[in-house]
Amino acid sequence: MPGKKLFLIMLFAVACVSLSAQELVARITVNSSRVSSQIDKKVFQTLQTALNTFLNNRKWTPEAFQANEKINCNFLLNITQATEGNIYKASLTVQAARPVYNTSYETPLINFMDEALTFKYVEYQPIEFNENRISGSDALASNLSATLAFYVYIILGLDFDSFTIRGGDSYFQKAQNIVNNSPEGRDVSGWRAFDGLRNRYWLMENLTNNRYALIHDAFYSYYRLGMDFMYENEAAGRAAILNTINLLTTVNNDIPNSMIIPFFFQGKANEIVRVFKKAPPGEKQQAQEMLVKLDITNANLYKQELK
Numbered sequence: 001m002p003g004k005k006l007f008l009i010m011l012f013a014v015a016c017v018s019l020s021a022q023e024l025v026a027r028i029t030v031n032s033s034r035v036s037s038q039i040d041k042k043v044f045q046t047l048q049t050a051l052n053t054f055l056n057n058r059k060w061t062p063e064a065f066q067a068n069e070k071i072n073c074n075f076l077l078n079i080t081q082a083t084e085g086n087i088y089k090a091s092l093t094v095q096a097a098r099p100v101y102n103t104s105y106e107t108p109l110i111n112f113m114d115e116a117l118t119f120k121y122v123e124y125q126p127i128e129f130n131e132n133r134i135s136g137s138d139a140l141a142s143n144l145s146a147t148l149a150f151y152v153y154i155i156l157g158l159d160f161d162s163f164t165i166r167g168g169d170s171y172f173q174k175a176q177n178i179v180n181n182s183p184e185g186r187d188v189s190g191w192r193a194f195d196g197l198r199n200r201y202w203l204m205e206n207l208t209n210n211r212y213a214l215i216h217d218a219f220y221s222y223y224r225l226g227m228d229f230m231y232e233n234e235a236a237g238r239a240a241i242l243n244t245i246n247l248l249t250t251v252n253n254d255i256p257n258s259m260i261i262p263f264f265f266q267g268k269a270n271e272i273v274r275v276f277k278k279a280p281p282g283e284k285q286q287a288q289e290m291l292v293k294l295d296i297t298n299a300n301l302y303k304q305e306l307k
Contacts, residue, residue, distance in 0.1 A: 147190070
């Protein structure tokens with residue numbers, strides 16, 4: 001009996017750990033279709049398995065996430081080139097969504113492509129990430145795990161922001177720490193201001209600079225006051241999303257051509273159209289006039305659907 005009791009206690013402890021464990025339901029796909037057939041593609045399957053383990057088995061926060069609170073996210077690592085020394089060039093598409101209250105619908109949090117990722121991977125090497133030594137002993141080997149960790153913290157920050165105003169600050173700071181201590185090397189890019197206008201550096205700058213403080217109000221207004229209320233009170237939810245667009249317009253007027261505005265809208269155009277499709281004419285027109293200026297890529301969609 002004592003042995004059985006001890007076993008039950010251990011089983012309960014494991015169950016409790018499981019309940020408070022990992023925050024993500026992450027799926028990462030490695031696409032190597034553009035890589036020469038002369039390269040053994042088995043390495044990419046091994047890499048895919050290792051990355052899925054890295055993302056899903058690591059504890060990223062001190063918070064306890066219930067099963068229904070875990071964040072669904074997808075990563076597509078598209079290998080574009082393989083060079084000598086087990087070095088690969090790739091793009092990384094990051095997508096994540098969160099459930100809308102009282103529905104089975106999920107609203108997108110992020111839909112972003114990072115086009116500049118160069119990394120080193122030797123088959124079966126461990127995927128390691130140390131917040132205190134981000135660059136590790138090999139910058140190119142560390143660049144992959146640092147980039148994935150960066151986007152995990154962005155996803156967490158956006159998720160927490162969507163439930164509480166400035167709720168994601170601590171995770172944006174973790175992402176900023178990765179930027180500040182990122183791997184350095186001739187082939188490593190995306191971490192510095194001079195690497196481009198739409199990269200990890202500028203995303204982090206926009207999410208942590210107080211000049212963009214209204215962005216965090218906009219995230220909270222869109223998700224918690226807007227999407228979460230659409231089922232209970234459609235008019236109130238729509239009004240909150242209209243307020244979100246007003247907040248984003250203010251940011252865009254104050255700081256034109258920032259990265260955060262197109263970042264916010266990626267993956268949301270059809271959702272926003274559905275929100276305002278049944279709006280009163282005046283509200284619909286107000287939304288359309290702002291949207292065509294903010295989300296230029298989808299301007300024609302707004303003009304056609306929100307007449």
